[in-house]
Amino acid sequence: MTATQRRGRKIMMTPGELDEFLAEQRTCRLATVSADGSPHVSALWFLWDGTALWLYSVVRSRRWADLRRDPRVAVAVDTGEDYGELRGVELSGAVEVVGEVPRTGELCAELDAVETRFARKYFGLDMLPHDGRHAWLRLTPQKVVSWDFRKLGPH
Template sequence: MKITKTVRRTTAERRRDTLERLDNERDVWVSTAHPEHGPHQVPLWFFWDGRAVWMCTAAASATARNLRAQPRVHLGLPDTFDVVLVQGEAQCIPDQEVDAGAAEAYTAKFGWDPRGEEGSFVYIRVVPTTVRAWRGEPELRGRVVMRDGAWLDRSAPDPR
């Protein structure tokens, strides 16, 4: 295994890079837990609307059942070197009640509209409360870039 030297980024750079990944990535690992059945982890497609992560799954899935029982959720982008972990509380919205703009953004990104499928689906909306981002050991210290729903480096302009 080849180890690449990492240059420590500032909080503003981590924020910028995290927002870019949220805008451009397709998959996220969703970790939930049920009070009686324990932990569950699954990859889902997602899109970022600038404030929240949106996903969709079958209404009867273990993920949806867990979130209805315990809305706390952890999300992880699928890269073990360029880590982005998001914590928040999930809101499950039935496919026929979801905001049209969110559903259309999901369909535009993935070419699939769950609202037209047989069976019930739920859109899952997660507004981050905590975000951690780091690349390798040099960035472990200071990895929290959002706390209590607020980006920590407010001096940096929003990259949008």
């Protein structure tokens, strides 16, 4: 990660807290830019490996078309109902495609661990079932901003 968080140091997550938070959350919101310049936000399942955010996206989607044209994204993962419980992470940078498009299960060493962890997290399986409709995107974030309002104390 090339940029460090300047504001909100009191509420930012430590690297360990960030890893734990991203491991336990299931859904992120991915923002892309459409051809006409309008923003598009969509929900996706994801996997965090400690360095990169892995996104398994339908390839026949507005999101995929946007990313093929402009790979820059912002991703938000957050939770909490009351103000004092709010926690989250925003990651931004450019995504890159990993593996074949669409993914059919061809050998790809770079995806072995990712697909096993993703299959366990979301399907309770040891192997990811490939449907020929999805492909992998990797976001190695250039900027990460986090917050954990629980660190502010009781409200």
